[in-house]
Amino acid sequence: MALMINELCIACDVCLAACPNKAISAGEDIFTINPDLCTECVGHHAVSQCVKVCPVRACVPDPDHQESKDELQAKYERLKALKAA
Amino acid sequence: MGIREKLARLVARMHDTPQYNSQGAVLFVDLEQRKTLKKYLPLEVLRNFLGGRGANMWLLYNLVEEEREALDPEIPLIFGAGVLTSSMPSATRGNITSKSPDSYAILDANAGDYFPSFLRCHGYDHVVLYGRAAAWTLLKLSYGSEEFVDAAPYVGLNNLDMAAAIQRDFNCVEREDMALARITSAGENQALCSGIMGGIKAIWARGGGGAKMGSLKLKGIMIHGAPKDLQPVQPMAKYNKVIGKKIIGTSVIKNALKMVGTPFLYKPSRVLCALGTKNNQQTSWKPTLDADNFDPYRPGMDGCYLCPVHCRNQNDMTPGAASGWGAAALKGLTGNASYDKAQAEVEHGKQRSYNGIHNDGKFDKYDKGDGPEYVTVGKFGPMIGISEPEQVLRLNNILNDLGLDSASTGSSIAWAMELYQRGIITQKETGGLDLTWGNYELIEKLLFMTAKREGFGDTIADSARAVERGKYPQEALDYRMAVKGLFQSDPHDSRILKAFALGLSVATRGMDHLRNRVTLEINARINDDPAFKTALYNGTVSAQPNSYEGKEYAVRKCENNYAVGDSVGMCRFNTKLFNSPTLPDLNDFATQLTSLTGQAFVEEELNEIGRNVTGIERMLNFRFGLRARDDTLPRRWFEESLTEGPFAGEKIERKEFEAMKTRFYALTGLNAEGAPATEWHEKLSRLTTGFAVRVDLPKPLPGAPEQSVVIDETVSDVAALRKALLHKLPEAAADLNDSTWNVAVNGSMVLAGEGATRISSGDRVTLVPIIAGG
Numbered sequence: 001m002a003l004m005i006n007e008l009c010i011a012c013d014v015c016l017a018a019c020p021n022k023a024i025s026a027g028e029d030i031f032t033i034n035p036d037l038c039t040e041c042v043g044h045h046a047v048s049q050c051v052k053v054c055p056v057r058a059c060v061p062d063p064d065h066q067e068s069k070d071e072l073q074a075k076y077e078r079l080k081a082l083k084a085a
Numbered sequence: 086m087g088i089r090e091k092l093a094r095l096v097a098r099m100h101d102t103p104q105y106n107s108q109g110a111v112l113f114v115d116l117e118q119r120k121t122l123k124k125y126l127p128l129e130v131l132r133n134f135l136g137g138r139g140a141n142m143w144l145l146y147n148l149v150e151e152e153r154e155a156l157d158p159e160i161p162l163i164f165g166a167g168v169l170t171s172s173m174p175s176a177t178r179g180n181i182t183s184k185s186p187d188s189y190a191i192l193d194a195n196a197g198d199y200f201p202s203f204l205r206c207h208g209y210d211h212v213v214l215y216g217r218a219a220a221w222t223l224l225k226l227s228y229g230s231e232e233f234v235d236a237a238p239y240v241g242l243n244n245l246d247m248a249a250a251i252q253r254d255f256n257c258v259e260r261e262d263m264a265l266a267r268i269t270s271a272g273e274n275q276a277l278c279s280g281i282m283g284g285i286k287a288i289w290a291r292g293g294g295g296a297k298m299g300s301l302k303l304k305g306i307m308i309h310g311a312p313k314d315l316q317p318v319q320p321m322a323k324y325n326k327v328i329g330k331k332i333i334g335t336s337v338i339k340n341a342l343k344m345v346g347t348p349f350l351y352k353p354s355r356v357l358c359a360l361g362t363k364n365n366q367q368t369s370w371k372p373t374l375d376a377d378n379f380d381p382y383r384p385g386m387d388g389c390y391l392c393p394v395h396c397r398n399q400n401d402m403t404p405g406a407a408s409g410w411g412a413a414a415l416k417g418l419t420g421n422a423s424y425d426k427a428q429a430e431v432e433h434g435k436q437r438s439y440n441g442i443h444n445d446g447k448f449d450k451y452d453k454g455d456g457p458e459y460v461t462v463g464k465f466g467p468m469i470g471i472s473e474p475e476q477v478l479r480l481n482n483i484l485n486d487l488g489l490d491s492a493s494t495g496s497s498i499a500w501a502m503e504l505y506q507r508g509i510i511t512q513k514e515t516g517g518l519d520l521t522w523g524n525y526e527l528i529e530k531l532l533f534m535t536a537k538r539e540g541f542g543d544t545i546a547d548s549a550r551a552v553e554r555g556k557y558p559q560e561a562l563d564y565r566m567a568v569k570g571l572f573q574s575d576p577h578d579s580r581i582l583k584a585f586a587l588g589l590s591v592a593t594r595g596m597d598h599l600r601n602r603v604t605l606e607i608n609a610r611i612n613d614d615p616a617f618k619t620a621l622y623n624g625t626v627s628a629q630p631n632s633y634e635g636k637e638y639a640v641r642k643c644e645n646n647y648a649v650g651d652s653v654g655m656c657r658f659n660t661k662l663f664n665s666p667t668l669p670d671l672n673d674f675a676t677q678l679t680s681l682t683g684q685a686f687v688e689e690e691l692n693e694i695g696r697n698v699t700g701i702e703r704m705l706n707f708r709f710g711l712r713a714r715d716d717t718l719p720r721r722w723f724e725e726s727l728t729e730g731p732f733a734g735e736k737i738e739r740k741e742f743e744a745m746k747t748r749f750y751a752l753t754g755l756n757a758e759g760a761p762a763t764e765w766h767e768k769l770s771r772l773t774t775g776f777a778v779r780v781d782l783p784k785p786l787p788g789a790p791e792q793s794v795v796i797d798e799t800v801s802d803v804a805a806l807r808k809a810l811l812h813k814l815p816e817a818a819a820d821l822n823d824s825t826w827n828v829a830v831n832g833s834m835v836l837a838g839e840g841a842t843r844i845s846s847g848d849r850v851t852l853v854p855i856i857a858g859g
Contacts, residue, residue, distance in 0.1 A: 008322060010174075010329035012393030017385060047261040047311055055174035055393040056325045 002035035003048060004062035010055070018053045020044040021079060030058070035065040042069060043076030088148055088159040088215050089115070094799075095147045098775060099124035105131060106318075106683040109166070109210035111144070112231065114224060116301050117158065117216030121231045126210070131684065133772050135652035135691075136210055137167035138193060139698040141182035144213060145191070146701055146773045151708040155186035155293070156275065156300040158217035164204065164266070164306070165211040167654020171202035171312065172321065173677050174329040175659040175669075177389035179204060180289075180651055186300075187277040187293035187493060187548050188571035188595040189715070190706050194280065194294050195599070195651055197389035198287035203264035206312030218302040221273075223251075227309040236304035243269040243486045243536070244282045245450065251307060259284070260390075267305035268295045269488030271536035275299045276546035278493035278535070282485075286397065286455035287389070290490035291574060292594060293548070321680040328669050328677070333393050335665045336420070342658060343386065344414035346398035347459035348376040352415075354463075354577050356425045357607070358730020361578045362467040363522055364499040365566055365721055368578045369729055370467030372433065378474045380412040381437040387455060389656070396658060400478045401453040402439040420608070424731050439475045442529075454482035457491075463576020464495025469502060470522030483529065487536040494535065496572030497545045498528065503564050504557060514556075516540040548572070566719050569711060571595020573719075575602070580722050581732045582606050584626070584636035587745055591640065591716045591759075593702035599657055600647060603639040604664060606630050611666065621666055624752075631732060633741045637749035644753075645695030649674060652698060671695075696753065700761045700769050708813075712788065713759040716746060757790040770797030776846040780810060783826065783854050786817035803828050804840035806850065826852045 005015075009030035016024050016031070021044070023037035033050070041048045050059040067075070092113060099111070103125050113122040126140060134143050141163045148161050166179040179201025185192035204212070208229050221236040238254070239247055247267050248259050257263035264283075271279035272295030279295030280288040332338055341349040351374055354360040358369040372378075379400070384407035388395030401407065419429045441447040457465075457477060465471055465480045484491050504510045505520035512518065518527055518541050534542025544556040549567045551557050566573050568590055575598040579586040584603035592600035605611050611618050612628035619625050624638030643662050650660040653674050657663050661670040675686040706715075718737055726736040749755075756762045761769055763779060770777035776799045785792045796809045810821050820826075828835045828842070829851040835842050844850070
């Protein structure tokens, strides 16, 4: 599944630079993850980078966007192709 | 008594199961016999010393034999993570602790990155290492299992190659599913200025940890496997948001540390003319090393595990690299130029110009890396006469790969350069090397020679001990910028700021600002609000930076705060009083400790724990032979006045300094020799060794100015007590061997069979001179 940022977020911005998919953007109070761009770092890293760096552990699985590892891999391939195009 | 016997006694006082929520194990590792043992510390250690640095000291106090040399394999090396490490924003840190081979004091160094958090997440709070391995060894820890791995393939590798080889051989990625504490060739060769690396740049730097680990033939400790159970307990998670907001809402964090890192401190020291230059012969240097001159080579920032700040500036001088992160971030920050506000507007507009270190278009792995910190800018800039930022960057990257402590290594080189300048050493001693200030080619070469202990590098590797190891004549000590045998950590020349100077003199690990720096001494907003300042430090502190009045309050409070910070694992930069009065404080730590451990803590209690930690450190230093005379400053600062800047003519007045130190001792609860006074000593002894006997003396003795002394090594009878007294106070041997001094135990004179008279913890013994005459 894609990841989401919950209300614990402190808007410190360390996840912005860490996200390889550029799926994170600054919101009004907390940051948000675009589920269309989030692959949980599948294709890039063994560990989800926002989860790894978030100091308050506000990056959690998004129950509204459940995806298997294969689906995330396919999403990664699509995004890669789009970027290359 | 060897360490294995001491360990057996200690383990009998420990437990097989956790004593509070979230407690990790202490892993004892006998490298010689390839054995491990897991135990849990008693609850009273948490309640009186917390974890990390504090609990490390508890372990060291019980295991160290003070007579042994620091590099003896029976002197343990202890890793410890803070109680809150990995559970609170910016609590990423852990300490290493031992007897220092570099200084005459305790070895105690702190680092972050990912290793301490991985240690906690794998179920360990401390790892105690002792015994020399038969062959180079890698200790592999993974979710509660331990393995001794042959490290022969990694011998000779430096920091970058070592991490790459481990990643390749174990199919893992550092900071994702692996963390590694490792030594480089410098540690293998027991360079006294070498540290233990915990990442590309993170280093347990001070005190010679690299040499200590090398003496055990331990190349690295690898923790294998991604951290489990990332979600913190409630209500900790909610309060972590409060703490995180406090950190990133603080001006110095938001505007300086997050943007350019610690090099922002160079300008304030330069403007104040308090920048150690050419081994502190001068105190001002060129603006070419102001932080904005590094902008063209800064592609971004990095940080430790779970830290919202990311203060680690990266550098990349190779062609086409990204650059400009944080450019112009400091412009207009008047708080960053207290003594010349106009300097806040000064920007140098530097452009990228680097074309390889020989200007030949050739680049190598040292043209990019992480850092530098302000300490490295100072020690490898003004301190040795370097003024080009590109040269500082490159030296920084080499230091990181060689695992050298930039403070001790830079000071060691600066010391050698002054001796060369004065003709105290010549090219005969340097092996033909020209130690002229600012000789970049020589300095780069000397770093590699230091790691290998080749030629004159062997002298630099002996760090502050070069005189006693016969490398320099005795007169060289007049120019050694060290306290308790440890070179100064910080480039700041403290002849102006008297609280800073007091802090450097009394710091328990030697001349080091990270133990008690009173940063806010030149903060105008705080100095203009006396009531606020008094509340901050629990006492009235003069607003004049160069005054001696009340500075003892500031240093005492900072020591307490920082010792607690180290013991919970909090980064110093994000602890109240180090950089700002608005950062997380002891109350915040108490809140999170209570949530995590299930043990109730309050702010006042933590303040006392901070004092306890420094108290046990002073008791360790006393055992290593340090006394009040060692709480001092380099000769130069007492005898040579500043020649430039707004405080020209300033120096440390010895009489005023000694009075300030005496007030600090009284406020802390120390006796005239700088050790905890009898009552506090008794309490700390009972908490640490479980044994305390107070001995009252007929008169004050050398080392025992209060006319009493506490024996805290277990003794069972008066004969053993008398031996313990001689052991504790070797300088008072003549008096203690006086056969006319009889013994009374709990008020009863021992009239016969003295030696076999039983002694128990809590007894009060009096030495009574026999009254002669007829």
